[in-house]
Amino acid sequence: MEALYYKKTDDTPSIILDPSSNTFEIAYRSLPEDANGFYEPVLKWLGEFYESAPQKVNFTFFFEYFNTSSAKQIAKILLFLEKLSHKSDVVVLWKYTNNDADMLATGVRYSKSLTLNFEFMPV
Amino acid sequence: MQQDNLGYIYRGLFTQTITDSIISLAESNLETTGESSKVKKRVFSIMVECLQNITRHQTVEGEEFNDSSIPGIFMIQRKEDSYFITSGNVVPNVAMPKLRSQLEKINSLQQDELKEYYKQILEDGSISDRGGAGLGLIEMARKSGNKLTFDFASVNSDISYFYLHTAISKELESATPIHVNLDNIKALHQLVNDEDILLVFNGVLNQESLISLLSIIENQMRGRVDIKKKVYNIMVEMLQNIVKHAAKVEEDSLLGNPGIFFISSKNDAYSLCTGNYISSSSVDELQGKLEHVNSLKGEEIELFYSMRLLNFEIDNSKEAGLGVIDLRMKSGNELEYSFSKVNDKVSFFTLQVSLK
Numbered sequence: 001m002e003a004l005y006y007k008k009t010d011d012t013p014s015i016i017l018d019p020s021s022n023t024f025e026i027a028y029r030s031l032p033e034d035a036n037g038f039y040e041p042v043l044k045w046l047g048e049f050y051e052s053a054p055q056k057v058n059f060t061f062f063f064e065y066f067n068t069s070s071a072k073q074i075a076k077i078l079l080f081l082e083k084l085s086h087k088s089d090v091v092v093l094w095k096y097t098n099n100d101a102d103m104l105a106t107g108v109r110y111s112k113s114l115t116l117n118f119e120f121m122p123v
Numbered sequence: 124m125q126q127d128n129l130g131y132i133y134r135g136l137f138t139q140t141i142t143d144s145i146i147s148l149a150e151s152n153l154e155t156t157g158e159s160s161k162v163k164k165r166v167f168s169i170m171v172e173c174l175q176n177i178t179r180h181q182t183v184e185g186e187e188f189n190d191s192s193i194p195g196i197f198m199i200q201r202k203e204d205s206y207f208i209t210s211g212n213v214v215p216n217v218a219m220p221k222l223r224s225q226l227e228k229i230n231s232l233q234q235d236e237l238k239e240y241y242k243q244i245l246e247d248g249s250i251s252d253r254g255g256a257g258l259g260l261i262e263m264a265r266k267s268g269n270k271l272t273f274d275f276a277s278v279n280s281d282i283s284y285f286y287l288h289t290a291i292s293k294e295l296e297s298a299t300p301i302h303v304n305l306d307n308i309k310a311l312h313q314l315v316n317d318e319d320i321l322l323v324f325n326g327v328l329n330q331e332s333l334i335s336l337l338s339i340i341e342n343q344m345r346g347r348v349d350i351k352k353k354v355y356n357i358m359v360e361m362l363q364n365i366v367k368h369a370a371k372v373e374e375d376s377l378l379g380n381p382g383i384f385f386i387s388s389k390n391d392a393y394s395l396c397t398g399n400y401i402s403s404s405s406v407d408e409l410q411g412k413l414e415h416v417n418s419l420k421g422e423e424i425e426l427f428y429s430m431r432l433l434n435f436e437i438d439n440s441k442e443a444g445l446g447v448i449d450l451r452m453k454s455g456n457e458l459e460y461s462f463s464k465v466n467d468k469v470s471f472f473t474l475q476v477s478l479k
Contacts, residue, residue, distance in 0.1 A: 010334045031359050033330040033366060065352070067359050068445040075432050102352060102453075113429055 024059040030066035039073035062095035098122040130325035148335035155327040155378040172259040177212040206291040214285040225257035274305040329379030360446040369399040393478040
């Protein structure tokens with residue numbers, strides 16, 4: 001399956017979804033005007049990835065900041081990962097800048113609402 | 124608030140990043156208001172000269188005058204048929220006589236004489252290492268079609284504020300000279316200093332101007348990183364609310380929604396305010412959301428947020444109020460707001476979020 005690469009911009013994150021190197025990462029900032037539209041191809045890609053997903057998937061989030069409309073889209077990605085965790089061994093690596101208590105709390109909030117293996121990692 | 128009332132005030136330090144953002148903000152605002160490209164170009168180049176003038180005079184003989192305790196000011200306004208660009212920045216007192224004589228010389232010349240004078244200085248080669256032979260000032264006078272108004276206000280025995288005001292008439296040829304008393308500007312500068320206002324924006328908001336405003340504030344704020352981050356978060360939600368949900372007064376062709384935004388940091392307590400039009404029919408719904416969010420206490424807010432976060436049924440109904448909940452959660456304060464009816468179609472909505 002072909003990898004999905006997005007370079008970061010002023011208001012959108014960098015995204016690497018690459019099955020060949022088993023790298024899945026979303027990072028930096030996410031505050032697009034149309035979060036729905038921005039994440040739609042990402043969710044579509046993940047939907048297609050489901051069937052061919054490897055036994056072990058480490059999915060990294062390393063956000064500096066995201067707005068509330070992105071928060072909903074990230075929730076959709078996490079819900080997908082929750083579904084995937086029924087057939088693959090999924091770990092969500094929630095990285096945050098050391099001392100960024102808000103970003104840690106945001107990750108913890110997601111982890112409480114989902115049945116998914118979260119690892120929190122200050123960087 | 125109307126199209127003919129573009130206003131922008133920045134107060135603080137002038138770094139390269141900040142001036143770049145101020146320029147791109149003004150650029151996108153001129154774009155959205157549909158100004159003619161001739162006028163746009165003139166406003167734009169005068170603004171660039173003006174900002175370069177500020178940064179050029181910040182360091183004199185190796186001494187840095189970019190001190191946050193003596194913040195400068197930059198303003199752009201549009202009234203009827205003219206644009207006004209004003210700067211106020213610190214200059215060393217020793218530089219005052221030269222500046223004054225340059226400006227007096229420039230103001231004594233007619234348009235065609237200015238052109239000659241410009242060439243003469245270029246050929247003279249008497250340009251200082253900071254490029255400060257007044258070429259920028261001549262350019263400002265030429266492109267504005269007006270005299271440059273200026274004044275000084277003493278800060279202490281070493282430095283003074285240097286105020287420079289340029290009126291740009293839309294029609295260069297028919298321009299009637301605009302004379303301005305800078306006392307108002309000085310008083311305004313004093314006011315924004317007293318109130319610790321970092322920025323006032325009155326114009327068209329879209330994603331592009333939002334990014335510029337964010338970059339300005341991000342580079343301007345000093346102090347604790349966690350507070351800066353919170354302010355940033357709150358600002359995004361407040362401004363994106365306007366970008367996405369605000370109404371226009373008339374069905375015009377603005378590439379964005381009209382809005383007012385200002386931010387102050389008095390005694391380290393940040394206060395962010397927005398004002399924008401919304402359709403009168405959505406006032407009750409919004410008021411209900413705000414009242415509900417304000418009524419929540421402590422963990423209830425967190426709980427309500429989590430519930431909304433994973434509820435996609437209501438996904439299409441204006442972010443399900445997630446932004447508003449976030450504002451309440453991040454600020455730790457109740458949200459202050461008001462509605463006033465403009466007419467049957469639109470109302471004016473103000474929102475204030477305070478952060479201690």
